[in-house]
Amino acid sequence: MIDQAFVNLNSTLLGALPEVLRPWAAGLVKIGVIAGLAPLIMMYLTWFERKVIARMQNRLGPDRVGIYGLKQPLADGLKMLMKEDIVPEGADKLMHTLAPLVALIPALLLFLVLPFGRNMAPLDLNIGVLYTLAVGSIGSYAVFMGGWASRSKFPVMGAMRTVAQIVSYEIPGALAVITVIMVTGTMSLVSIVEAQSQWWFVLTPWGFIGAIIFFLSGVAEVNRTPFDMPEAESELVGGFHTEYSGMKFALWYMAEFLESFAVCALTVTLFLGGWQGPAIPFWVLAAVLVIIMAMAKRLPIVAKVMGIGALVALSVVSFGEAIPSWLWFFTKTYSLMFVMVWFRGTFPRLRVDQLMGFAWKFLLPLTLVNIVIAGIWVAMPSVVGVLLDVVIALVSLVVLVKLNQPASLEKRTYTFAE
Amino acid sequence: MTGFGVLRGMGITLRQFIGTYRFGKWFLKLIGLDEGSGITTVAYPEVKQKHAENFRYFPFLVYDESPEDMRCVACKICEQECPPQCIHITMEKDEKGAPTKKFGRTYPAQFDIDVSICMSCRICVDVCPFDAIEMDNDYEVADYGRGPEMNFNRDKLLKSAEYFGKIKPTEHAEVEARLEPKRAKAKAAAAAAAAKAAEAAKPAEDKPADEDPSDAGSDKGDAS
Ligand code: SF4
Ligand code: SF4
Numbered sequence: 001m002i003d004q005a006f007v008n009l010n011s012t013l014l015g016a017l018p019e020v021l022r023p024w025a026a027g028l029v030k031i032g033v034i035a036g037l038a039p040l041i042m043m044y045l046t047w048f049e050r051k052v053i054a055r056m057q058n059r060l061g062p063d064r065v066g067i068y069g070l071k072q073p074l075a076d077g078l079k080m081l082m083k084e085d086i087v088p089e090g091a092d093k094l095m096h097t098l099a100p101l102v103a104l105i106p107a108l109l110l111f112l113v114l115p116f117g118r119n120m121a122p123l124d125l126n127i128g129v130l131y132t133l134a135v136g137s138i139g140s141y142a143v144f145m146g147g148w149a150s151r152s153k154f155p156v157m158g159a160m161r162t163v164a165q166i167v168s169y170e171i172p173g174a175l176a177v178i179t180v181i182m183v184t185g186t187m188s189l190v191s192i193v194e195a196q197s198q199w200w201f202v203l204t205p206w207g208f209i210g211a212i213i214f215f216l217s218g219v220a221e222v223n224r225t226p227f228d229m230p231e232a233e234s235e236l237v238g239g240f241h242t243e244y245s246g247m248k249f250a251l252w253y254m255a256e257f258l259e260s261f262a263v264c265a266l267t268v269t270l271f272l273g274g275w276q277g278p279a280i281p282f283w284v285l286a287a288v289l290v291i292i293m294a295m296a297k298r299l300p301i302v303a304k305v306m307g308i309g310a311l312v313a314l315s316v317v318s319f320g321e322a323i324p325s326w327l328w329f330f331t332k333t334y335s336l337m338f339v340m341v342w343f344r345g346t347f348p349r350l351r352v353d354q355l356m357g358f359a360w361k362f363l364l365p366l367t368l369v370n371i372v373i374a375g376i377w378v379a380m381p382s383v384v385g386v387l388l389d390v391v392i393a394l395v396s397l398v399v400l401v402k403l404n405q406p407a408s409l410e411k412r413t414y415t416f417a418e
Numbered sequence: 419m420t421g422f423g424v425l426r427g428m429g430i431t432l433r434q435f436i437g438t439y440r441f442g443k444w445f446l447k448l449i450g451l452d453e454g455s456g457i458t459t460v461a462y463p464e465v466k467q468k469h470a471e472n473f474r475y476f477p478f479l480v481y482d483e484s485p486e487d488m489r490c491v492a493c494k495i496c497e498q499e500c501p502p503q504c505i506h507i508t509m510e511k512d513e514k515g516a517p518t519k520k521f522g523r524t525y526p527a528q529f530d531i532d533v534s535i536c537m538s539c540r541i542c543v544d545v546c547p548f549d550a551i552e553m554d555n556d557y558e559v560a561d562y563g564r565g566p567e568m569n570f571n572r573d574k575l576l577k578s579a580e581y582f583g584k585i586k587p588t589e590h591a592e593v594e595a596r597l598e599p600k601r602a603k604a605k606a607a608a609a610a611a612a613a614k615a616a617e618a619a620k621p622a623e624d625k626p627a628d629e630d631p632s633d634a635g636s637d638k639g640d641a642s
Binding site for chain 2: 052055056060063342343345346401
């Protein structure tokens, strides 16, 4: 019941309308939900990122505004809205204004084909995979537009790095997806999720490699640490958005966070089973949440009572039902977001040559090998095939690592120093 | 092996992350891992960091019994020695220009320390012959201006010796040990003076000194 709650609500509402209006209303509801959900997701991603990274650095993170700093994103948004909007002298005004929008709209469009839950894809495009790859790469135009229009050297340098980076990482990313298309024989994201009802693709040899490559190229495409060359603070001030301020700057950030979310969601959809999950009864999850809520020190009593009451009521109403599919989807996506933040908390930035080398010399050959592996998987669905896959994967991995080892220079001997 | 350094690095950050939660700490202990540093920052206005006893901020003036009865005699040594010259003292004088005395000693009419200039070097404390000035450890002195707001006057600077004993017990004990012989000497001198005064049957000019012998002593010390 909770699984299909939103779907049922939607169809009930639409059913109440006259026949003529229904298709229009259906479209509007979808647009409204995406347009409303996206800023919310983005705002709480910033909160999530700041909290997690603070904990990794043994700090508390934002905790001044609201309980656990939960109102911090609102405060930030308000601050951004009130800031002065500066356009540098000599900048191309139109392009400068247009660029953040061009970045944001594709990021929003990506949400169109994501299956958020069972029967919950806003649109089941039969070329969904192609669509996401195409729309996702529009972002690089926006970055270059913004950088070029700023008429300042740091943004231009940042923008050029971005284009180089996105173009390089799109190739392994796209080639990693090809394996999924090969095995499932479809490009619709909904069908791809349904094909994973037995096994999540990440549990197969080709899916495992593919998932890692796709996720890493995704991280690189949305310019997050350790691949954040385009906005390397220590070198380029702020990269392509150096000359942006106020709400336009916030739009850049929004686009970036939405793209990160979309990358995580796509990885989940393509490799991690999408909204599918083991059939754990909902009340187990509710019980865990109730315990956590009861133990939380700083939650006010009212919130505690209301939250616990709502959870208990929900689990009574839906007794015997599994955890809803959309919850699985969001849990998995946010876990991948955690991994992204985890990367940021751990790794220093790569050098430009390392970055490019990683894409062209390591990921690209590995994806090509991975396509062969997937081919064997389809052609020989037996133990022999699996073993062959594993052997090929391991051998190619070892060879690639060996080939990528930086040339070790001769050890210098100092004749006079000793 | 290649790639394991990356995983180990991620392991460290994850361990630190888990270790900042109560359950996480318990869990890490359970599986026998180092529990990390935990949260090292404090939520400041609610929780305050404990600072060491010797932590110092700005100087303050010490009084013994009442704020009137301050130890400072306005000798201006600290004013002279203060490297950024942030102390300003005027001695209380009568119309003729002779210093007036209270409790048998001169005292400052005005004693200002501009704490926006003070660099907390403690030199004023070290040079004061009367242990009249000491370092405070109250750091919450923020205000909305840096003119008169940051110029602490005498009344703001005066704090009791008791307070000093509370914030810096060790130093307080040292100062007391140093002052004790002086006080004893002063007491004796005051008694002698009182006796002499009684002999001369003069008007009771030294009476207040009688009541508070230690002040009379400081007065003597000042004169010598
Ligand atoms: S602590 Fe140093 S700077 Fe501050 S008043 Fe004393 S002598 Fe001057
Ligand atoms: S040195 Fe001591 S007694 Fe002299 S003016 Fe300064 S605080 Fe007062």
